[in-house]
Amino acid sequence: MPISEKSSGNNNINKRLVVKKLFARQQHEGFGAVVRRSIGRFELRYFDPFLVLDEFSVSAPAGFPDHPHRGFETVTYMLEGEILHEDCEGHKGVIREGGLQWMTAGKGIVHSEMPSSNSNGITHNKGLQLWINLSSKHKLVEPSYQEIESKDLAETEKDGVRVRIIAGEWNGVKSKICTRTPTMYLDFTLSPGSRISQSIPFHWNAFVYVLEGQGHFGDSKLQHSGAAAHHLLLLGLGGDRLEAWNSSDSGLPLRFILVGGEPIGEAMVQFGPFVMNTQEEIDQTIDDFDNFRNGFEKARHWKSQAASALGLF
Ligand code: FJE
Numbered sequence: 001m002p003i004s005e006k007s008s009g010n011n012n013i014n015k016r017l018v019v020k021k022l023f024a025r026q027q028h029e030g031f032g033a034v035v036r037r038s039i040g041r042f043e044l045r046y047f048d049p050f051l052v053l054d055e056f057s058v059s060a061p062a063g064f065p066d067h068p069h070r071g072f073e074t075v076t077y078m079l080e081g082e083i084l085h086e087d088c089e090g091h092k093g094v095i096r097e098g099g100l101q102w103m104t105a106g107k108g109i110v111h112s113e114m115p116s117s118n119s120n121g122i123t124h125n126k127g128l129q130l131w132i133n134l135s136s137k138h139k140l141v142e143p144s145y146q147e148i149e150s151k152d153l154a155e156t157e158k159d160g161v162r163v164r165i166i167a168g169e170w171n172g173v174k175s176k177i178c179t180r181t182p183t184m185y186l187d188f189t190l191s192p193g194s195r196i197s198q199s200i201p202f203h204w205n206a207f208v209y210v211l212e213g214q215g216h217f218g219d220s221k222l223q224h225s226g227a228a229a230h231h232l233l234l235l236g237l238g239g240d241r242l243e244a245w246n247s248s249d250s251g252l253p254l255r256f257i258l259v260g261g262e263p264i265g266e267a268m269v270q271f272g273p274f275v276m277n278t279q280e281e282i283d284q285t286i287d288d289f290d291n292f293r294n295g296f297e298k299a300r301h302w303k304s305q306a307a308s309a310l311g312l313f
């Protein structure tokens with residue numbers, strides 16, 4: 001039976017059900033970094049508008065040295081430790097624990113993302129990086145950053161549920177992030193015994209990624225799915241609400257992110273860090289990058305300090 005017919009009666013709001021559950025194992029990326037990639041791996045190339053979801057972990061000396069991006073946005077949310085970023089336009093800073101960087105690569109950015117030197121060897125620097133596609137009309141916009149420190153991130157609590165609002169709104173509290181591709185991104189912590197019933201726009205693609213604890217997701221009456229840390233749950237269409245509750249029997253909190261986005265519905269061609277609509281545009285991008293043109297001008301004489309210090313170039 002199609003999901004949309006499962007619920008009966010006019011007063012009955014259709015729930016979003018889990019249609020796919022995926023465990024994100026560890027893989028090596030960048031220079032000595034480890035990521036658990038859920039979206040963007042072979043089995044799940046693209047979940048429109050989401051290109052990649054990595055739960056990353058880096059201990060210095062390691063990281064993601066000088067590399068380009070074009071045609072999408074990266075959202076880096078630190079869970080533990082910190083990451084130093086530097087780009088070829090001179091933009092530089094540290095994303096600290098609980099903080100967020102929403103980067104619109106647009107027509108081109110070359111940057112490095114490395115643990116800062118004072119975290120050398122000791123700290124584990126952990127976080128989430130989400131790549132969100134841009135529609136054809138936004139692919140070549142000027143690059144821009146939105147950065148929010150932990151203390152300034154919208155956060156609210158009600159009935160044993162703590163929500164950090166990265167994009168969108170919850171219970172009347174709004175994030176100040178502007179999204180070019182309409183997106184919601186909420187970080188939930190549910191204390192033992194607590195639950196949520198969260199609205200999600202009907203036509204948006206949405207997923208849950210579990211960070212810690214044990215939870216159940218779906219429709220508490222009809223069909224639900226249990227999951228623990230490092231699991232991605234894709235939610236089906238045909239509903240506008242997700243139910244989730246902490247199902248731990250050891251009294252631990254349940255922490256997960258819920259992310260939703262309006263599908264762009266355009267052709268997508270990806271070549272590593274370049275995401276365009278056609279192969280011709282990808283060929284053009286490789287040419288622009290190789291010849292320092294159309295957004296990559298400043299990359300010609302640039303090396304990040306972090307990667308130079310490690311003798312990587
Ligand atoms: C990249 C390989 C990469 N996930 N999570 C290829 F590893 C990367 C890349 C990252 C990345 C960076 C951080 Cl801070 C966190 C990440 C992949 O930088 F861009 C390409 N092209």
Ligand code: FE
Binds near residue numbers: 064
């Ligand atoms: Fe990057």
